[in-house]
Amino acid sequence: MKRMLAILSALLISAAPASGWGKIGHRVTGAIAERYLTDEARAAVRDILGVETLAEAAEWADFMRSNDEEFWRNSSSLHYVTVPVGTAYDPANAPQSGDAFTALERFSAMVVDADAPLEDRQLALRMIVHIIGDLHQPFHVGSGEDRGGNDVTVVWFDTVTTLHLAWDEDMVEYEQLSYTEMTDWLDARITPELAAEWMDPDPLVWIAESAAVRDSLYPDDAELRYDYFYEHRDLMRLRLSQGGVRIAAYLNALFAEEVE
Template sequence: MQPDLFMKKRTILSAGLAFAALGLISWGFKGHRAVATIAQNHLNASVAYVASAYLKGEQMEAVSTWADENRDPKTAPWHYINLPLGLSRDAFVKAVQESDNNVYTAILKTEATLKDVNASDEAKNEAMKYLIHLVGDAHQPMHVSRKEDKGGNTIQVRFDNKGTNLHSLWDSKLIDKEGLGQEDIVKTYDTATPAEIKKWQSDSPFEWLWESYQITTELYANAKPGQNIDDVYYQKYIPVIHKRIDQAGIRLAGELNRLLAGQKVKAVTVSAPPAVQGVPTNKTADATPTAVKLEEIKNYVGKTVTVSGKVFSSRDIGSMILVNLGAAYPNQLLTLALKGDAKALGTQLDGKTITITGQVIDYKGNPEIIVTSQQQVKVQ
């Protein structure tokens, strides 16, 4: 074989192996979209606008898996960090500080780009997409794991009568077992209290990784090749996944609120309001609000409308406040899901007639409008 041909084949093989590795090192689709959606729910209004500008109008959840789909061999190591087991906290911090080209250094790199006033729009766009993804990766325990088993990828187990591996189990299999749709995952996971939000957002990326390392240490201690993952295991660890995804979303919001505060951007046209419950963005939705009657609201799913009605009841479920127009639950004609800045309205709307502007979505057969800004609501 000619030397140059050999080198070409070797290069292709190396790239292929890197691409294959990328497919094995991430929260699943549902997990990453949940992290991004939770973060979107907790962004300050001004920061949400800046984030949207840097993403060129794309929603955070829509770009949350871009870093995996991009499949760049040069950034494949950005998704994880390999460390030996048994490190003390001090030794752990030292090992992370002395390592390079991993999830920790990648997070620092993307954050530096977002703070850099001289960075180009393209650089900020890429940094945003990587940061949204990598904060999620840092909270997936098997991303802070051992090199020798490729983060649990070579530890074969059985789950739901099927073969899988420890890494894949934590990426998606345990989440899929719940059987929740994307919007229900966000409602179920986004439950942090104000005290938890304050604490989590004060933690540094070192703390995020240390938490994952501690969980991974326990998982490795209990992992046996070929073991059957039973319901006891599932019931023990699904709450851990809930918390890790919630923490990732809350912390991502905290990082963006800090990094993007006060930044000035060019005007941006957003194709549709944020699909904050995981509902796919309807790119053909009308951008200009259409005035409609409340009784006819169910005929305008996917449209941006302005509608008025009386508030009959409301309920705070932690991650959002649900407001029912036209009648009390479960006979309401329209539900408003107040999130972000709009949550400050709280239960102040009970008994009042209001006018709301937003995109109508279908949530389990019922019309709903996601409200993320108080400017969308006018009290008559």
């Protein structure tokens, strides 16, 4: 078993990019966000995306990473930030290709540029929605030591995977809910008081939150089963819920500035 884990670990390490919450998780954050948009932000999103919903837009950045264009070939670093243990995020340490924080600044300027081509503004908005979701997945705020848990091999109910992918997909999919069901379940628990508390458009706040919980998520045992899910389900749900509200908070602030 240990030999097989070592072989599969090598394969996973060479093949596993940091991809965010996965389809369901990203759709959930986008769908929650739509419920908290201001009228101005909702109108701006509609002008840019047309009939495309934020739930649909939220997963586009992962889909496009298989595109052979230079931008997409070099886009992996835009999905995460690095915050070493015991430090705070510093954009000066971002790689030359950028990271999620610097990309958010770049795409924010692009999406409110009325002179930019519509295609560029659509790319920018889709990337913004996706990146905000990513920053609420704790392992997208990596320590710089194990590629955000991608180098940590675990077994999720008999399936060999990585700790990063367990949080991207396995924890969410174990709920066996569609993204619309999960959206409804989570949103029903977001009280007006919680929504107001979470309505913070500052990426540094979200990054600090993920960094604060990240190190507590490393398991003592590589075999993750019911006890791991039981222990961490509430945090997974919290970060999805907060990610959705923060997408709305960020877009509300962004498009409010545009119309002033």
